[in-house]
Amino acid sequence: MSPYVLLFNFFFVLSLLGAGHALLTRKQPNSALVWVALCLSLPVVGVLAYVIFGVNRVRRSATRLREEFEQQKTTGYLKPPDHRAHTCLLKELPEELIMLEKIGRAMTGTFPLKGNSIRPLFNGKQAYPAMLDAIKSANESIYLSTFLLDNDPVGRSFVKSLIEAHERGVHVAVLIDGFGLMLSWRSVVRFLRKQGVPAVVFLPLSLFPPQIRLNLRNHRKLLVVDGKVGFTGGMNIGGTRSSKGYRRLTDMHYKLTGPIVSQLQQIFMEDWAYSNGEEHQPLPPAMDHTGNILARVIKDGPDNPDNPLHTSILATISAAKHSVRIMTPYFLPSAELISVLSVAALRGIAVSIVLPVRSNWPFVHWASRNYFKDLLESGVRIFYQPRPFCHTKLLVIDDCYVQFGSANMDPRSLQLNFELNVEVLDMGLANELIAHVDDTVKLSQEVTHREIVNRSLPIRMRDAFFWLFSPYL
Incomplete structure (x- = not known):
């Protein structure tokens, strides 16, 4: 032949x-x-x-990493707790919450935990002092996971408090994402390790051997102190959330107490054991009730083919009866998300999306505008809030459901990175955050259909060009 x-x-x-x-x-x-x-x-x-x-190497790589982690486990503390005792909660739920609760349960396989207290913290001015106070008052353990721990005055104040806690005998563990670590001018990991504080990098980047992963990043932000107090939300740790100047931005974090903290602690333990190959027996979960809020953690990552965050967002919007409020720094919606938002608006639901007037990533801002026309024609209202850049991630359905955390409304968060959100079934917190969103809307400029349609040809070409890369931005 x-x-x-x-x-x-x-x-x-x-x-x-x-x-x-x-x-x-x-x-x-x-x-x-x-x-x-x-x-x-x-x-x-x-x-x-x-x-x-x-x-799709992202999901394949993430699945392989998770399989390796599962093989490393020796103890049973990572297994999800048995929530069968909480089935009685379903009988106590108001009718408007039953459907929303079922959605979260289907996505996570867990029941929500009652008896929690959740307090919103606006900007670094409120969040950082509360987090530092918790670290300084710690007696037994401090678990900190963040995408970015900047080497600036704010970041160094956290480093100082962590070192002091370690020196007084508190068990401290710090987990920082490998890509986020590269965004800081000088790494704090070496300094923490030099002082004896266990600090681990999640999937570190290196040239030799080549390990350059822009995906599979750990975007979760959480702090758990003594197994009793937790903090999570959208904030990294750095001066851009507290200082004045060009790079200033606004954000939201949340202080949580009650049984929900056990779920935050469990997720940290999973990420720590995977990154370090070392398992720690956590403190017994704090099941003391500190409030009346019903809440549940939703974790997601490219190793989970069910896409629980994306699916839960779609399903809860579909179940809305009155209103949908979204606040996100990056808005690159999937075709499914566009459909459910459009259908919700067409059936008379008040749908509002609040975005920054200028993004810290201009090409994301340009790409997002290519999605606006269809949404506006369906009756969705879109608002640009004024500077400083807003990094808040928030979803409020009707006046009873809230979802907040680390995930943006874009493919990077909902498909490529490891994320953590908390869903809350509580009218009190929902109304507090509705007031925050509505106050922001009053200061914002509404995007009109005419504005989008009348963009010049070069602008439309620019927006459409970057829209092509939406799955990777």
Whole structure:
């Protein structure tokens, strides 16, 4: 057989393998059709392009990492607690909360925990002192996980308090994301380690051996003190949330007490054991009731094929009866999210989306504007709040459901990174945050349909160009 025939057969089999893989793994028919056609029509270039851009390495890598972690576990403390004792809660729920609770339970496999207290903390001016006070009053343990711990006056105040806690015998563990670590001018990890504080980097980046992952980042932000007090939300730790100047921004964090803290502690333990290969026996969960709030943690990551955060957002919006309020710094919605928002507005639900007037990532701001036309035509209202840049992530449904945490409304958060949100079934907190959103709307500029339609051709081309890269921004 001639070499040309062998080469032809090789390329033919290669194209069939590429087309077959695309046919079996792509979720959207149009995406599968494009890749199949490309592989069959251009056996070399098409298959190469598919291998580079079409294969979902993020989920495959995340799944492999999670499998490795599961094999490392030796103790049972990471198993989800048995919430069967909480089934009586369902009978106590108001009718308007029953459907929303079922959605969260289907996504997480857990019942919500009652007896919690949750206090919103606005900006670093409120959040950082509360977090530092908790660290300074710690007696037994401090678990801190953050995407970014900046080496600035604010970050150094946390480092100082953590070192002091370690020196007085408190068990301290600090987990910082590898990519977030690179965003700080000088790393605080070495300094913490030098002082004896256990500090671990989640999936560190390195050139040798090559470990450069822009995805699979740990975007979760949580602090748990003595197993009794927890903090979570959207805030990293750094001066941009408390100081004046060009880089100033606003954000929200939350102080939590009650049984919900046990779920935050458990998630930290999972991430710590995976990153460090070392398991710590946590303090017994604090089940003392400190309030009347019903809450549950929703964790998500590319290792979870069920996409619990994205699905819960879609489902709760679909279940809304009166209003949907969204506040997010980055808005690159999926086709499904656009559909549920549009349908909600068409059936008379008041849907409001509050975004920053200027983003710290301009290309994300441009790409998001390419989604506005269809939403506005459906009756969704979009507002640009004035500077400083707002980093808050918040979803409020009707006057009874709240979801807050680390996740943005974009593919990076909902598909590529490890995130943590808390869902709350409570009218009191919901109304408090509704007032915050509505006060912000009063200061904001509403985006009109005419404004979007009348963009100049160069602006529309720019926005559409960056929109093409939405899944990766």
